Amino acid sequence: MRDQAESLRLKMLASSGELARTIAVVSGKGGVGKSNFSTNFAHALLKQGKKVVIVDMDIGMGNIHILLGKSPQHSLMDYLIGTEGINSIINQTEEGLDFISGGSGLEAIMEWSDDTFERLTVAFEHLQRTYDFVLFDMGAGATKRVIELLIAIDEIIVISTNEPTSITDAYSMMKFIFMKDPDKSFYLVGNRVTKANGGNDAVLRLQFAMKKFLQKETTILGFLPEETVVQKSVIAQTPYFLTHPNALISKRLLTMTEVFTNFNRKQENQKRLGFIGTLKNIFTRGRD
Structure with missing residues (x-):
């Protein structure tokens, strides 16, 4: 009864107002700093006065809460199986960043039964009407349901390093x-760059490949240098954007964030209105 009442309440949220931009942060392979980027990018958005939530969708390997130094009691898994409501799984840091932990066993629920999918869309609708930005921190793998979610999400930020396997896997994911x-x-970010003058190698190669082989234009947000403050912040479980705001990597991240929030805003406003509808259509086709 509680679940039905909550579902009805969320569906009756006022339809006026601008919906959040939905963004997926992805990489072709693990270990390239994707989740670290997500947490710091989210704090850079907060600095701009935006209301942000991160949804940890890294199946079986979610670590957003660890990078933020938090131990949440409830997770997305708890919500999807019906033991918790949406508000009880939203956690907040002292700086005002909201996040939802994926939880162990999420991979088992990602095949999405009808009831699970209904709860998922109700939650996403709630997030879209509550926040300015909803960041989905995705895992490195690409299951059928993960790809369906990526197709519905408005914008994709792709993280790559200069390692050949990272570039190849990132291209495969985008393709x-x-x-x-x-x-x-698609927005491209080069991470862990060791040479300032060659830092754009990874993203330039990705942009070139997408244009040459798929005739698809992509946007380069920039690149982030390899700095010791990153490892220090991971150990301290506090984003480097907070602990070292004057570091080069923090300054570049802030510039990227400003570019991203202002890029093609009118067009994206129109596109993102279809996030929930697109997800529902994909799921319905998959059940036919």
């Missing part, structure tokens, strides 16, 4: 998404 949705917006 797979592009084949399902040619209109998807």
Whole structure:
């Protein structure tokens, strides 16, 4: 009864107002700093006065709460199986960043029964009407349901290092998404750059490959240098954007964030209105 009442309440939220931009942060492989980027990017958005929530969708390997130095009592898994309501799984840091932990066993629920999918869409609708930005920190893998979610999400930020395998896997991920949705917006970020003068190698190669082989334009947000403050912040379980705001990496991240929030805003406002509808259509087709 509580679940039905909550579902009805969320569905009756006022339809007026601007919906949040939905963003997926992805990488072709693990170990490239994707989740670390997500937590620091979210804090850079907060600095701009935006209301932000991170949803940890890294199946079985979620670590957003660890990077933030938190131990949440409840997770997305608890909500999806019906033991907790949406508000009880939203956690907040002292700086005002909200996040939802994925929880162990989430991989088992990601095949999405009808009831699970209904709860998922109710939660996402709530997040879209509550926040300015909803960041989905995705895992490195690409299951069928994960790809469906990526297709529905408005914008994709792709994190890559200069390692050949990272570049190749990132391209494969983008190509797979592009084949399902040619209109998807991709933003490229080069991470862990060791040479300032060659830092754009990874993202330039990705941009070139997408243009040459798929005739798809992508946007380069920039690149982040390899700095010792990153490892220090991970050990301290506090984002470097907070502990070292004057570091080069923090300054570059802030510039990236400003570029991203202002880029093609009018077009994205129109596109993102279809996030929930797109997700529902994909799920319905998959059940036919």
